[in-house]
Amino acid sequence: MAVTExxxxxxxxxxxxxxxxxxxxxxxxxxxxxxxxxxxxxxxxHTLRWYERIGLMPHVDRSHTGQRRFSNRDLDWxxxxxxxxxxxxxxxxxxxxxxxxxxGVTTFEERQELLEETRREVRLRIAELQDTLSVLDFKIDxxxxxxxxxxxx
Numbered sequence: 198m199a200v201t202e203x204x205x206x207x208x209x210x211x212x213x214x215x216x217x218x219x220x221x222x223x224x225x226x227x228x229x230x231x232x233x234x235x236x237x238x239x240x241x242x243h244t245l246r247w248y249e250r251i252g253l254m255p256h257v258d259r260s261h262t263g264q265r266r267f268s269n270r271d272l273d274w275x276x277x278x279x280x281x282x283x284x285x286x287x288x289x290x291x292x293x294x295x296x297x298x299x300x301g302v303t304t305f306e307e308r309q310e311l312l313e314e315t316r317r318e319v320r321l322r323i324a325e326l327q328d329t330l331s332v333l334d335f336k337i338d339x340x341x342x343x344x345x346x347x348x349x350x
Contacts, residue, residue, distance in 0.1 A: 221269055228258075229267040238275050245275075252292050253278060255299065284319050 219236050221227070231242050238245075245265075248254040255274060258266045281291050294311055297304040 221272065224269055227267075227269040229272070231265050231267070234267045234272065234275070237272055238279065240275065248275075248278070251288070253288070253295050255295070281315070284315050285322065286315050290315075
């Protein structure tokens with residue numbers, strides 16, 4: 198899986214809302230500091246250390262001075278974790294998923310079920326949001342109709 202490129206969004210004044218994403222190094226030369234990973238992911242250094250401490254991050258290599266050195270594979274993993282967070286998956290489930298990944302190919306079925314369960318939950322939330330959007334659209338249209346009617350008189 199590759200990290201999806203983040204495209205800065207322009208705000209209503211045409212200004213960039215985020216700096217461009219840093220360039221990734223080729224595999225084999227991919228030794229990123231924690232501050233570089235912060236720039237790539239938008240996560241704080243504290244969050245990255247916490248992810249490692251709770252077992253959500255795989256083992257992160259260290260330099261000879263003990264500083265964390267992240268790889269492209271780590272960036273890919275963090276991109277997946279970010280997507281899982283967006284689904285609303287609880288941290289405990291994400292940690293369980295990470296454990297299953299570390300256990301290897303014998304856990305494919307359990308990993309698949311965990312992701313399918315999450316997908317079902319996301320689809321339910323999408324349906325709830327679609328219903329909520331319909332209510333909002335109805336109310337907005339009602340106000341617009343009432344305003345137009347009052348302007349005619």
